[in-house]
Amino acid sequence: MQALLHINLRAIVANWQLLCGRHGGGAVAAVLKADAYGLGAVEVARALREAGCRHFFVAHLQEALALRAALGEASAMLAVLNGFMPGAAPADIWPVVNHLDMARAHAGHGPVLLHVDTGMARLGLDLAECAAIPSGLDIRYVMSHLACADEPGHAMNARQAERFAVVAARFPGVATSLANSSGIFLGPGFGSDLARPGAALFGINPQPGQPNPMAPVLLLEAPILQLRHIAAGVAVGYGAGWVAPRPSLIATVAAGYADGYLRALSGHGIGILAGQAVPVVGRVSMDLTAFDVTGVPAALGDMLTLMGPDNSPDMLAERAGTIGYEMLTALGSRYRRIYT
Ligand SMILES: *Cc1c(COP(=O)(O)O)cnc(C)c1O
Secondary structure, eight states, rough: OEEEEEEOOHHHHHHHHHHHHHHHEEOOOOEEEHHTTTTOOHHHHHHHHHHTTTEESHHHHHHHHHHHHOTTTSSEEEEEEOOOOOTTTTTTTTEEEESHHHHHHHSSSEEEEEEBBBOOOOOSHHHHHHHHHHTTOOOEEEEEEOOOTTTTHHHHHHHHHHHHHHHHHHSSOEEEEOOHHHTTTOOSOOOEEEOOGGGGGTOSSSSTTSSSOOOOOEEEEEEEEEEEOTTTTTSGGGGOOOOOOEEEEEEESOOOGGOOOOGTTTTOOHHHHHHHHEEEEEEEOOEEEEEETSSSOTTTTTTEEEEEEBBOOOHHHHTTTTTTTHHHHHSOOOOEEEEE
């Protein structure tokens, strides 16, 4: 009796195509760091490669090496956001150079992407440092990352676009890369030669507060291990934190916080059973979660939807006080994964 994670590769491809249509610039890459936000980088990369995607980003060199084996050598651009030292990787994996020492180290070696900080103060060279870049650095893209793209009204967006234009002008003839998922929806001024969406590929809403243009990608369901009729006044779970206000039917399912069903969903999560919304009651345990299914048709072994189109990662994230990104990357490895 195992929880199932259904991942719809066709929906991921459709989302990539939608982003290609919306990007006011050139190509659209796929950011597949953290195992494609928990959904399986190898499977996702193969599907997107087949659909025509030719540019992939990951965070770590190890992730790039695994993808290269799956994609076939030199079939696509494979870039490592966190960078690596020269000689650490085959020549067809490109590092993102994030600071001046790394720029010096890679001068005279293979192609790189140059990351310039335009307002996030995380990774990247600042404008002054760009002047000190050695001439032997083979820069294929100059890129930057937006700090506030999910808040279209934030003043930081225009400031970063302006600074990025200044940076790009310093590297004439070099291709540019700017927008993440949300950046693609900021409109003209945020286009570049290569957009870098991640989250929106996986159905996360790139425009929080507005209707989600992305197709849902995943369905997570867990079997009911036990059904229990309890009387009013009976407590459920660790800490006896929830007490039934009336006679209730409690369904305990086979997934918990070790599976990324965040403990912060205790008392806040919503499952779907037989088409009806059912609330999490008591604390989420490591391997188990209890739902109040009073009045809902339920049988042992029935699958209760923990996450799906009607209780999306975004919706649950809001209830847990986090973001959809974290819901996805937390998913864990214990589910049986089914790709369609
Ligand atoms: C993670 C990341 C992205 C993708 O961001 P999303 O918001 O998931 O689209 C793009 N660029 C950089 C530098 C990143 O770290």
